[in-house]
Amino acid sequence: MTRPDNTTGYLSTRQVIELNRKFARSDAALGFDVSDQFVPFNQMDDMFTRALWDESIKSPLTEAFFNSYRMEFAPRRGEGFTQRDFALRNASWVISDIISNRASQTGKREGFQAAIDYDTPVNPVQVPLREPAQESAGIKRLARLFGADLVGITEVDPRWHYANRVNTKDLTPAPNQLPDDISHVIVMGHAMNADLVNTYPSALAGTSTGLEYSHETAIVIQLASYLRNLGFEAIASMNDTALVVPYAIKAGLGEYGRNQMVLTRQFGPRVRFSKIFTNMPLQADEPKPAGIRQYCEICTRCADACPPKALPFGAPTRQPENRSTINGVKKWTANCEKCFGYWAQLKTDCAICMRVCPFNRTNSLTDRLWFRLATGSNGMRKLALYIDRLRGPRTRLKPGKWWSRIQQ
């Protein structure tokens, strides 16, 4: 079962100008500043793909990084990076791996370099729908029933779709296909385990990433299948097809942070996102900025803590760092080459910038009070910064300590 082969793909300058106009109001509310020279991002240029074809990136270290996800190549070198740490991290990824590997012979890495194929067809009989507001409320509750922690809905916005996806068999650009009548995107957030995130950097910490990739795989597939069973197109998508960060922000789930992540009210940056493209008539959410971005303007916790110094200290800029940076959007931009270079050294993902972010909070009273200050008036924000400097960045939980709690 495959989807119709209509192409979105590249946008002309004229189309970009039209989209910039169409979304001017929500762009402004979100702090998006997209120039008319904007060019959609080509997935060939993302760091994970470049590490496969770009000789300036590819190295024995990047090879070893990818290989470490198979136990026979997992390195072992001390606390947080032992066989047991890699064993748990790699096991947490397995459900995601089963889906992303099942069609590898066709060059489709589902959920990463291709959308997830239809496991069940679109029902030729469409169910009678209630009002878009009611259907949207229902879909959000069902997303939670399937296990999502956050859900928002937004209109389709082709600026954030990859100009090309990647054929992972021969590492060539492939058309990035969606049916023509897709109108809405359902964006889901999947909260990461707080204790595991506190062990970054470590292979153990990567378990928090693998767990949510496995969760989101199951959840997007089930919810998309429900929509198709009702008679509508529904393309389950993870990191493939489109950039999820702008979509999550448009859907009202959070704000863009200095650490390049979506900062949510509920979990700060400690959340991953998945999405479903559908032609079901739904009601789009309004962005709900809470003032988190303004706090990022005066805070540099993440940039301070980044070992390879990949994060920006200054104001948002339109200057691209390298070919892995999207063009024509004024934003805080990481140097992804430095960032991924550090991952390759570690042989696991790094998210120190997630751990130390003061919005990576618990639900404790003090953390809730601090959030109020940080998202309040200018004066309150400065007081929040002062308090955060006093208490210092969230310290790393030693992986050995995590294990001894588990095994006691």
Add this chain to the structure above:
Amino acid sequence: MTRPDNTTGYLSTRQVIELNRKFARSDAALGFDVSDQFVPFNQMDDMFTRALWDESIKSPLTEAFFNSYRMEFAPRRGEGFTQRDFALRNASWVISDIISNRASQTGKREGFQAAIDYDTPVNPVQVPLREPAQESAGIKRLARLFGADLVGITEVDPRWHYANRVNTKDLTPAPNQLPDDISHVIVMGHAMNADLVNTYPSALAGTSTGLEYSHETAIVIQLASYLRNLGFEAIASMNDTALVVPYAIKAGLGEYGRNQMVLTRQFGPRVRFSKIFTNMPLQADEPKPAGIRQYCEICTRCADACPPKALPFGAPTRQPENRSTINGVKKWTANCEKCFGYWAQLKTDCAICMRVCPFNRTNSLTDRLWFRLATGSNGMRKLALYIDRLRGPRTRLKPGKWWSRIQQ
């Protein structure tokens, strides 16, 4: 990647006698009464398999039951059985379906009529282990990290393994294989959604079943992969390979009820089970009977409520109802033919006996107090029965009402 092909399979009378002796103490604690004429159950005789080959069971109704899991054949006939109800039920099953269908060409229906194949190999390097008690505590916490609601560990007991599994391609018996050195079984419980269970009987209610099959698929695969990454055999198993009810009871997760289900302290019968067979040296749990079974002796809520009158009203018996009943175990025994016949009529699973069971409780103070009474002295138990008769069986939540709550 496949597992070694050693066979457990049939047991000789001598082996049965030895096992009955070995497990005499825990059998007695559990209320298991296994005769020396006991014969392990052949999976060819389970109702779902018989409905495929046994002409006395197979009918247009049973065909329509199986077909209803595909939308093109899903019937539509009123509240709880509309396209939307089947859409949600069928979507909830999809993750389980992906795994159980992926090797259908080989006659293996993974998770149902065959164990789940190894997605990752056994690491040739075994990790140094801590004491069995610590490893067991660790595995239980990791099972919860992966999403299990209950976990227990028990010794392998071949009496409960299927004499044969089923080749689903040609519907013939196939050897039921496990490596020779499997010593322990990790049993996990997966709580079903209470509101959905309250809508039994309905296609909508089947969503509570599908959700947990999809959850348990992901959870057993991940936890088993972790054990293999540590260098041990670990066979992920759902309904395949062995009867999970006696294993769950041996692992201390609950007691056997009149409704044929494991009644847990936490969720009563509202829970499904999965299991992992491993050769890792672990510490077996002790059964912890809480007095639930004694309450079943005086209560007939489930038998009263069963539309096809498939459940027993009397004391446990050794008399088999039909070839789908295990031989030589004194127990409450349902007439599975009547039970499944009703499912076929409904075109969905029925669990009215789960809904009305007084142990299917919430965590409210009154429900907790009632549980104390029901599992107390003889006098308290009778008072609990009296109270339960006064308040009547848990009434069905109308599917239409469930949907209007979701879509408001």
